[in-house]
Amino acid sequence: MFDQIIETLHQRGFRMTPQRLLVLQILQDAGRHLTPQEIFGQTQRILPAMTEATVYRTLSFLTEQGFILAAHIGNGQLVYEIAGHNHHHLICRACGATQQIDHQFLESLYQQFRSKTGYQIDSLHVTFFGLCPDCQKN
Amino acid sequence: MFDQIIETLHQRGFRMTPQRLLVLQILQDAGRHLTPQEIFGQTQRILPAMTEATVYRTLSFLTEQGFILAAHIGNGQLVYEIAGHNHHHLICRACGATQQIDHQFLESLYQQFRSKTGYQIDSLHVTFFGLCPDCQKN
DNA sequence: CCTGCTATTGCAAGTAGTTACAATAATGAA
DNA sequence: TTCATTATTGTAACTACTTGCAATAGCAGG
Structure with a gap:
């Protein structure tokens, strides 16, 4: 599913982890933008040990790498979604x-x-x- | 100095307080945008009893009322400045x-x-x- | 100048997000 | 498959900001 992303990560010297894969899958499945809190909530059903700190770090990382997009909405909170929609x-x-x-x-x-x-x-x-x-x- | 603002506040059923006046003066004197932290730091020299909570509430209030402007900068933090510059x-x-x-x-x-x-x-x-x-x- | 109403404040606890550090585990090479 | 390297994680403490509540103090009216 995310073979291309995994390969790109490796080329850049980074690693794919269950946590990163899970965040990507959650955003992919949602098909809309999600808040860090929503994402954290969903991770708990699959990887209960995953922490909020990791969610935030993963979102920042995936955004830097260009795999997901961050957008300011309303109050100033950030929401995230899979890159490529370009809307x-x-x-x-x-x-x-x-x-x-x-x-x-x-x-x-x-x-x-x-x-x-x-x-x-x-x-x-x-x-x-x-x-x-x-x-x-x- | 802020007579017009005070009158407008009263017309709308709100009050002018030393805290609100101080925040306005700090932003006026600065002549540039400041972070809530910078503003809080400056208040301590004049009104040591003033709390961070009041700074944040005052900034939100003055922004709602249109007397100051809020802008997102860099990291997603907010900065504030006196309204009217329009740049x-x-x-x-x-x-x-x-x-x-x-x-x-x-x-x-x-x-x-x-x-x-x-x-x-x-x-x-x-x-x-x-x-x-x-x-x-x- | 008083007085009463209630907007506003300080306090303290709570929420969202960040960061230092030691332990863990993904990857490339043997 | 095993091993060594080091990127990544979880933990826990910390910063930024918010919120409920009781006490305080502007200000409109008498």
Whole structure:
């Protein structure tokens, strides 16, 4: 299932462990973004000995390696999901409604950004906050 | 100094306290964004009895009321600054270099965003992460 | 200038996330 | 398959931030 990831890890001098595999499987099965707490909760059914510290370290590690994506949501908490979906979120700060953002559209905006500032903006997974059309009527 | 803020607070049914005034003064004097820890440290010289809990509650409160702005920076920590500056940050995730972003430019981008999705993006204070020109040469 | 209402504070305990360190175990080589 | 190396884990203590609650103190009204 994650043979490609395992091979990439080894090439980079890192190891695959039951804990890392489990976190990947949980995120894969969920098919949506999860909080560290949700992930920790799920690990306990399979690997009861696994600790929260390991969950956090594993999530940081897998994010650095590019296998999963981290995104800020609402309160400032981080959520994680399997990389490769490449979609973005637009969250209404009033009602909480979320909408997916077209990747192509965002890319075109960032291209303008780059030509102006020289910076290449991270666009793997971005979350915007604003007011949705309904809530603008207040 | 903060007469306008005090009056607005009273109109909304809230109170001005030495603690809130102190936090406002610290942010005003600093002229840059500060972390909750930095702010707490400064309060101790003036109001030693003031607690961290009060600092955090005060920062949340003043942000809700629109008198100060909160921004995510680097690690996911929040920093705060007096509202009204209306500038934005662009942070290189590799070397940490920061650059100010022209508000007008950002507005024009968000205008495109709005016409596409209908959402009005929050733009009071935004922080972008990416790679600066130098670090792109890796 | 008092007085009462209640927003706000300090306190202390709780939650989320991080980190140093010694023990463990995944991997490459013999 | 066995062994040595060292990346990774669990433990426990620590930092950042939050929250319930009783005591305090702004401030509107008399």
